[in-house]
Amino acid sequence: AQSVTQLGSHVSVSEGALVLLRCNYSSSVPPYLFWYVQYPNQGLQLLLKYTTGATLVKGINGFEAEFKKSETSFHLTKPSAHMSDAAEYFCAVSDGVGSQGNLIFGKGTKLSVKP
């Protein structure tokens, strides 16, 4: 069975500082990996996804993530935090091609950005 673990339910950074949100996954098949962002009382918006190919994936709003198979990780980073980045971030895994596409989500990490 697949699972996702997000380390740290709450991360606080200063504006302009590095953002690092951690995600580890468990999957018996090559996974597809996703990061979504959710603002209060809104749906989820895709930041980036890894399917195959290049392991460093660039997404919207300056975010990127690196798929590390040996570490079963897919951590999300951004070099310089903006106030508008304050939101909740969810890492998710699916079985990939040929699957039903079901997403298994982590519990989320709430990012706070201090001025």
Place this chain on the structure above:
Amino acid sequence: EAEVAQSPRYKITEKSQAVAFWCDPISGHATLYWYRQILGQGPELLVQFQDESVVDDSQLPKDRFSAERLKGVDSTLKIQPAELGDSAMYLCASSQTGSGDEQFFGPGTRLTVL
């Protein structure tokens, strides 16, 4: 830009009452998902449709929840009777084929059961 539509955005009801949520996916998307998100948790899949057929409802509490997508387009999720523990955000998502495609989420319906 095409979006997933959901209504209502907010619903307050008393326990034992019936509630229904509606979702209109992005045009042309064959796969539709309903998720439940409890406060402070990630979304959990309730039911997945491929066109008008249910392909996964293993996590749907079938004694009180039902879902339909009669014409393979829009969908309705119903709870009858509602219980206090059903208070959550109900999210609808759609994707083109469902096979690892990006899922596009609607704004959700926030349900409060009193």
